[in-house]
Amino acid sequence: MNAADTAFVLISAALVMFMTPGLALFYGGMVRSKNVLATIMQSFILLGLVSIIWAVCGYSLAFGTDQGGIIGSLEYLFLNGVGMEAGPFSETIPHLAFMIFQCMFAVITPALITGAFAERMKFGGFLVFTTLWILVVYAPMAHWVWGKGWMAEMGALDFAGGAVVHMSSAAAALAATVVMGKRKGHGSTAFIPHNLPMTVLGAGILWFGWFGFNAGSALAADGFAANAFVTTHMAAAAAALAWILMEKLHSGKATTLGAASGAVAGLVAITPAAGYVTVMPAIIIGLGGGVFCFLGVLLKGKLGYDDSLDVVGVHGVGGTWGAIATGLFASINKTTGLFYGNPSQLWIQLASVAATWAFCFIASLILFKLVDATVGLRANAEEQDRGMDLSEHNETAYQA
Amino acid sequence: MNAADTAFVLISAALVMFMTPGLALFYGGMVRSKNVLATIMQSFILLGLVSIIWAVCGYSLAFGTDQGGIIGSLEYLFLNGVGMEAGPFSETIPHLAFMIFQCMFAVITPALITGAFAERMKFGGFLVFTTLWILVVYAPMAHWVWGKGWMAEMGALDFAGGAVVHMSSAAAALAATVVMGKRKGHGSTAFIPHNLPMTVLGAGILWFGWFGFNAGSALAADGFAANAFVTTHMAAAAAALAWILMEKLHSGKATTLGAASGAVAGLVAITPAAGYVTVMPAIIIGLGGGVFCFLGVLLKGKLGYDDSLDVVGVHGVGGTWGAIATGLFASINKTTGLFYGNPSQLWIQLASVAATWAFCFIASLILFKLVDATVGLRANAEEQDRGMDLSEHNETAYQA
Amino acid sequence: MNAADTAFVLISAALVMFMTPGLALFYGGMVRSKNVLATIMQSFILLGLVSIIWAVCGYSLAFGTDQGGIIGSLEYLFLNGVGMEAGPFSETIPHLAFMIFQCMFAVITPALITGAFAERMKFGGFLVFTTLWILVVYAPMAHWVWGKGWMAEMGALDFAGGAVVHMSSAAAALAATVVMGKRKGHGSTAFIPHNLPMTVLGAGILWFGWFGFNAGSALAADGFAANAFVTTHMAAAAAALAWILMEKLHSGKATTLGAASGAVAGLVAITPAAGYVTVMPAIIIGLGGGVFCFLGVLLKGKLGYDDSLDVVGVHGVGGTWGAIATGLFASINKTTGLFYGNPSQLWIQLASVAATWAFCFIASLILFKLVDATVGLRANAEEQDRGMDLSEHNETAYQA
Amino acid sequence: MKKVEIITRTFKLDDIKAALSEIGIKGMTVSEVKGFGRQGGHKEVYRGAEYQVDFVVKVKIEVVVEDARVADVIAAASKAARTGQVGDGKIFVLPVEEVVRIRTGETGDAAV
Amino acid sequence: MKKVEIITRTFKLDDIKAALSEIGIKGMTVSEVKGFGRQGGHKEVYRGAEYQVDFVVKVKIEVVVEDARVADVIAAASKAARTGQVGDGKIFVLPVEEVVRIRTGETGDAAV
Amino acid sequence: MKKVEIITRTFKLDDIKAALSEIGIKGMTVSEVKGFGRQGGHKEVYRGAEYQVDFVVKVKIEVVVEDARVADVIAAASKAARTGQVGDGKIFVLPVEEVVRIRTGETGDAAV
Numbered sequence A, B, C: 001m002n003a004a005d006t007a008f009v010l011i012s013a014a015l016v017m018f019m020t021p022g023l024a025l026f027y028g029g030m031v032r033s034k035n036v037l038a039t040i041m042q043s044f045i046l047l048g049l050v051s052i053i054w055a056v057c058g059y060s061l062a063f064g065t066d067q068g069g070i071i072g073s074l075e076y077l078f079l080n081g082v083g084m085e086a087g088p089f090s091e092t093i094p095h096l097a098f099m100i101f102q103c104m105f106a107v108i109t110p111a112l113i114t115g116a117f118a119e120r121m122k123f124g125g126f127l128v129f130t131t132l133w134i135l136v137v138y139a140p141m142a143h144w145v146w147g148k149g150w151m152a153e154m155g156a157l158d159f160a161g162g163a164v165v166h167m168s169s170a171a172a173a174l175a176a177t178v179v180m181g182k183r184k185g186h187g188s189t190a191f192i193p194h195n196l197p198m199t200v201l202g203a204g205i206l207w208f209g210w211f212g213f214n215a216g217s218a219l220a221a222d223g224f225a226a227n228a229f230v231t232t233h234m235a236a237a238a239a240a241l242a243w244i245l246m247e248k249l250h251s252g253k254a255t256t257l258g259a260a261s262g263a264v265a266g267l268v269a270i271t272p273a274a275g276y277v278t279v280m281p282a283i284i285i286g287l288g289g290g291v292f293c294f295l296g297v298l299l300k301g302k303l304g305y306d307d308s309l310d311v312v313g314v315h316g317v318g319g320t321w322g323a324i325a326t327g328l329f330a331s332i333n334k335t336t337g338l339f340y341g342n343p344s345q346l347w348i349q350l351a352s353v354a355a356t357w358a359f360c361f362i363a364s365l366i367l368f369k370l371v372d373a374t375v376g377l378r379a380n381a382e383e384q385d386r387g388m389d390l391s392e393h394n395e396t397a398y399q400a
Numbered sequence D, E, F: 001m002k003k004v005e006i007i008t009r010t011f012k013l014d015d016i017k018a019a020l021s022e023i024g025i026k027g028m029t030v031s032e033v034k035g036f037g038r039q040g041g042h043k044e045v046y047r048g049a050e051y052q053v054d055f056v057v058k059v060k061i062e063v064v065v066e067d068a069r070v071a072d073v074i075a076a077a078s079k080a081a082r083t084g085q086v087g088d089g090k091i092f093v094l095p096v097e098e099v100v101r102i103r104t105g106e107t108g109d110a111a112v
């Protein structure tokens, strides 16, 4: 046990917790004003819902003793045996600190999905879906990658959640657009963000919190943490620039929403790589994140599906690129990627990418269909016209 | 002295400082737009006013050498003798770090009260009242509980401020409603929150900062801090869920304001217990916090007093429940409560609850009366119509 | 290497990073709603632009081996040689941690300048100017003061950036007003802040982040850090009070914008002194900061130049006062000022003040003229009428 | 048919609405306006600079009614809105030549 | 000249604008209003307290046209705005005695 | 009595107010509107998707005056509002049949 590492991981957990309200604002600013509360709520309430699921059984499923590479044991049900002493995943911090740090990841991941079905999701169906998704998709994914499951065994590298957090939520987002269809008015109405300063504030909080997310994933206040901190920052910086450069080329002007989106794209892209690459490759990963995610968002317009806030374009494209780039650029922390003489790492990364997308998409699709057929998912046209804030929550965000 | 503990407490102090602007937004979003600045100001300016009082004499009154169980000595007047070496309250951190961590508590406590008289308090009277209240109510309370005063001697448990922070401010809030009466239009006009995203942002900042508040109160980056961190988070999570469940039962829909209010209620409830209970009891405390505070807020409607933003319903009910629950569930950190075989702890807790309410209510009542009779407290009807922002500060919050 | 110091500096770097979005809101709330995004963008994008410049060559120019007192060597180009081990500027933290902490300072400094030309600056010219300014003004200044350059050799004290950050940006701001002239409508139209809660939120984030800025500048989690933390807080507190007291005397009412402005003025004033003075002198420095900066802002009205958001009045006046006050009150950390028997320190401080203003003003003036003559700086009257958000970014901040 | 436009203090809206309901008015349209008049404005101060803000926020209520009810509407609204202080506002009556209810296509008195 | 005032659902604005364009209307002025009428409002709940909000947000479209075109405007706007549900709103026609185009000083039919 | 409605650029409000004050107008009511007309709108871009925004934010000034002063009001407002560019806006004059000052109950010319 080491007090410095404990302090570092606890503060990091607080930073990651803060990302969820940050995401709520990031998304909330992008919807129309009649839907802002419902959008915020879908992130905020997960701090409640997922945390309790995590304490009851989620943590145990993800980080209990490995059962055949597939899932964790039930030994930590109700956090039984998760105490003030070090646990199996880190010798220098209390087991509780590791558990709560991981809890914050479990909270924000399903919150990311909500961008896809914003402005048309019913609250009840959302709660049921998320509960199932944490148990059926997230906990296994976390186990496979970080809980000594089969992906970890295979040697897949995912420092802070390119697969567990970003690809998984993007695959669920894609499934959501398939099951739920488009918002009323899609194609004819302009869906213009109602409050961009709110979105930029959200992006600022996300960037701030991401230092906890990525550097905290070192689980120690050491050189690796410092390296992950720097790669995180520089990738975000590079991606913000890359995105607005793409905008300049594409439509003549850089936008504030573009800068904020680019920063998030860069943060997504570096997430799997942050602890395995050095700074200059991180900048390249960031540049790629900015360019590819911008193109991914444009593609949506071409393909015509309604991923309201671009979960697939940003988290799907960015997470995938980051996972592949880790296979290219890994060079520190006992890893090596293709460019450092280890082509097999790239194949492992590609396999983990394919497996993650396939599993998460199919499982999410089934869960969405299931909830749609039982509790119901989609608000009807009249509810969408009134806005989800009034229809689902009896509230109005703003009064003159 | 220990650098890790110092880092942890300093960062925690920063987190607690950030709660005050967070509270400003939490409250500010709930008032009408013509009163938002005045409401924000009443929190923000306390970062100025109370900090200076704290440096001049507040800290000494609270944490100077105990004088008969009642008050601290004047030895630390102007922070004389409070330096870079460890002080009497912690061996591992600089005395200055302990002092400033405590300062942040002194700042936010009177800021909590402001919710009770929002939309009708004059700024001058507010400043005078708060100055007196810190010296006459807060400093003694802090001394009794944390400064080796009589409540500590009696064995009352209050980890991070159920009595010192929440009950004390709620008792003052109740006194305020008695002395100041209702807002103009109470009962006929709808007092609807003008900006709920602002309130949710405030709640997010409060939740984030509360990790500093509660885990930081361990004054060391150890297993107890990790435990307090986790109990804090889980209680907030449980209370957010409990509150919206109550709403669903009561009026058919969960609300965003309910989720935010519930989270705060849970944070309040766990505050006295955070370092003395394990995680599952913390979840129960959180659930209780959500349910009881929701009912407490409803009660206001029945009783008809005008506690504008529910300081009594949330901080009074939540703080009291938390103090009692500490007497029920305490089990770690050398404490035991009723459910762990020590009924006497419950009696001690009940005694401290009664004493806190009685002392803080009566003392606050006298102070309010005094200020009312001299400087004046209440804005008149015309000033309330124009809004406190214009009447008291010559400002308008928003321009189209 | 020391894990506690590493944790402290990394978290401090995250806090300083958060100041830039905070500044974006602080400034963004003060402009008219048609210019809020452009204003926010000018801060936010510097997280991208300056970070990359810093990694490529800025850090090396500032902190490479000293070349004749003037500039750093190119040894750290592309962060070559900046790794996980300790570097030359601190033995207890990774070189990368020191680099990224410094990076955050380089980001926010040019963001401060943007207040001067808000509501009329073209985005392209802004990017070019800032790139040049970092290389020509900021990197040398940082080198002279913190990189073992001539000002350090001379014995000038600047704990966390009174000269490097505040005077330098204020001098550039002054140059901007000279080159760019006034906004359309200056003198006839009322330029009233469009969203003061946004500004207060920004001030809250700045205050919070400033603990990283000043206490983090100790580069260790020790008593000096605790002292800097406390002096920072108390100076901000005192200045907020001083500013609203001046307002009360000047126009009869304290304002929320005044409290926020005062807090920032106090934070600016204590920045050069934070690690060299004790708490009571810090309060005096804060009081002076509040009073002098308030007068500095009033002076603008008299002199008639158009420093839109008072960069000179707040950062110029506050930074200068702080630098001088350091020469008066320095007493710890192996320093002594005039009031502690060392008059020569005051002369050194005055010399460094004069040199900083002269160098930064002239260099900035040349850069502005250069960019004006080539890329162009100033939006024309029609663009200003439409607002910079639409003219420069094709965006609108708010939709009903 | 006439359109009665009532421009008055915002916080009187509920009272006026109630008064008009009482005399059987079933519909009205309300907007927020800024009024300049004898009432004068107020001072605002930002960083020491004082601004005189001339306008006062007012509410405008538009009610279209049959000619015969105009006097009743004026009487009810005046009574509800009056405080006796400068700034109580004005009532304007304008002629309306045609009224259509979009839903049914009804016109004239049947449409209001 | 007449002023045609159309008060209807906000999300119909684009359709109405298109319908009016089609019949050659080149200008109009739009504002956001709150409507009270048969449509009723909705319930809002804040911390357990229920509020009945009576008004519905509506859009008001003002078009000044030559007398001869009034019928066309009413027909086009009615068609575009109609949903058949309560709350489709009203069209009011008011006489206009003079029209001036500020830019040129033109008046009458030439000015709209 | 007539109601003069002036729809023009927002940043001209102060000038028009001054011009009307100068000719002795003591009251007016102002609202924010969106105008569609020849002036055209602008392009906005959000995450690569371009939106054509057709409307322009305009200000609407309503002044009720005695018949005799209408010409003066039009002249003064036109002069103050004119830039000569498309989008300067319109002035409409509508008949007003009655005016009431709520505070005093005065009607007609005495009420404005």
Ligand SMILES: Nc1ncnc2c1ncn2[C@@H]1O[C@H](COP(=O)(O)OP(=O)(O)O)[C@@H](O)[C@H]1O
Residues within 6 Å of the ligand: D007, D034, D035, D036, D037, D038, D039, D040, D056, D058, D085, D086, D087, D088, D089, D090, F026, F027, F028, F029, F030, F062, F063, F064, F065, F101, F102, F103, F112
């Ligand atoms: N001639 C006018 N034309 C249009 N609106 C007017 C006129 N005179 C006054 N108003 C409106 O009536 C409001 C109240 O007028 P004011 O002169 O302040 O008080 P009072 O109506 O009590 O005399 C003004 O704020 C303005 O909105």
Ligand SMILES: Nc1ncnc2c1ncn2[C@@H]1O[C@H](COP(=O)(O)OP(=O)(O)O)[C@@H](O)[C@H]1O
Residues within 6 Å of the ligand: D026, D027, D028, D029, D030, D062, D063, D064, D065, D101, D102, D103, D112, E007, E034, E035, E036, E037, E038, E039, E040, E056, E058, E085, E086, E087, E088, E089, E090
């Ligand atoms: N007499 C009236 N005067 C002015 N506006 C009216 C009047 N009656 C209705 N309105 C406006 O028309 C809108 C629709 O009216 P409502 O009675 O709800 O439905 P409908 O027009 O379908 O009968 C109202 O919200 C209100 O804005």
Ligand SMILES: Nc1ncnc2c1ncn2[C@@H]1O[C@H](COP(=O)(O)OP(=O)(O)O)[C@@H](O)[C@H]1O
Residues within 6 Å of the ligand: E026, E027, E028, E029, E030, E062, E063, E064, E065, E101, E102, E103, E112, F007, F034, F035, F036, F037, F038, F039, F040, F056, F058, F085, F086, F087, F088, F089, F090
């Ligand atoms: N027929 C009309 N009815 C109502 N408002 C109109 C009409 N024509 C124009 N307007 C208003 O006048 C404004 C200016 O008109 P526009 O055609 O752009 O320029 P101009 O008045 O210089 O010819 C429009 O934005 C709109 O608000």
